[in-house]
Amino acid sequence: MRSKFTPALSRRGFLVGSAAAGAALSLHPARADSLDAFTLRAAPGRARLVPEPWGASDVWCYGGAVPGPEIRVRQGARLRIEVENALAEETTVHWHGLRVPNGMDGVPHLTQAPIAPGEAFAYAFDAVDAGTFWYHPHQRSFEQVGRGLYGALIVEEETPPRADRELAWVLDDWRLTQDAAIAADFGGFHDMSHAGRLGNTVTINGRIPDAVPVRTGERIRLRLINAANARIFALDFGDLAPQVIALDGQPVTPHATPGGRVVLGPAMRADLMLDVTVGPGETISVIDRFFAQDPYALVDLAVAETPLRDAPPDWSMALAPNPLSEPDLARARRHEVTFTGGMMGGMVERQMGLSGGSGIGGMMGGGMMNRMHDGGIWFVNGVAAEGHILDPMLTLARDASHVIAMTNATAFHHPIHLHGHSFRVISRNGTPTPHREWQDTVLMAPRERVEIAFVADNPGDWMFHCHILEHQASGMMGVIRVA
């Protein structure tokens, strides 16, 4: 059974028709002409997120669809993307994970004036890195993204690794009412102070998915993008053993994951090579086990009766590296960042030997109330951000190597995102990571310490924030200046 989040909904049964199997899984390219020019119009729209007998839902979206049009270019291309704002409020577009010049980064007030209703803004930048990226608003993201404003942005390698087929799955999690309307309770205090806005309906490319037809022996390149406000996925592919070939768009040594699970926090991406190693006629359920108490089948892979080949191909999976500067760890300057706050935070801070007390429920009396009055629930180095106009929390010497040692002194997971750069994740709780993966968003478990390293080679003021959008909106955000 899928979509078991809302028992009431699943009792009525999202019964899956087979006629359109797979149809919802292909994205429509937005390419306007050969010059890599695109237009994205952000507007209210309607989208069929859930099958009959429910109707379409009111959404906000790009190009009239959820997800918005897939933007796909070759590495090295110059993109020009005209964004038209047909919403009733200001917006911007951020090109998540792309290393763009600061003025093109789409952060309201910090890197550009917000795009007013009825106005447009032309973004232009080069696709420096190949990989799987995405785009979304950075203005009131917790509601704009939550209502459906997002899309995939794929930069193709010059020589992609061989696969029989490529699929892109943009994952989202919606909080729907019994009428399949998006619940309007954005920005509620409980969501802000706990794990964010978790929904009750998980979609792939804007639909509760039908079974995906696959064939024995087939190799599929699967691009996963987590566009949810808050849901973390831990996808279990059952008898299949996907190889991870890229994380957050950046190549990584192809490897199987611990327990075969692919874990993706909000905003994170993974490129997988999926060999269909099971026999004809079988069905593989892809199960999300992040919440161990509440696993559910995200989608089924239905293996056709006719095999494509007897055994998986032995084609190389490795991707060519992107042009990233290698940090020099011996000379890197070190910086400390501590995240605090949220429900139960004070308790965790005390247990971790931090002076403690910013967490809601972990403080008594006046201190908590003062901070709450300021609107902050989450803190980065003791400061809860309000809006995007911020004094830099760190200033990094340009072109130097930097290590940021981050401590999650909270009771919740946080996917921490830095704009304008990719960084290597070099250690977790003092243990070197096996793959020293490049990421732009790193998922930190409660109480975890993570070190990241990078060369600050992109000048400007860059957002640094939790990508659980309710956490970002309630303080878990800062600015890192590269100068």
Ligand code: C2O
């Ligand atoms: Cu994907 Cu600052 O965001």
Ligand code: CU
């Ligand atoms: Cu967070």
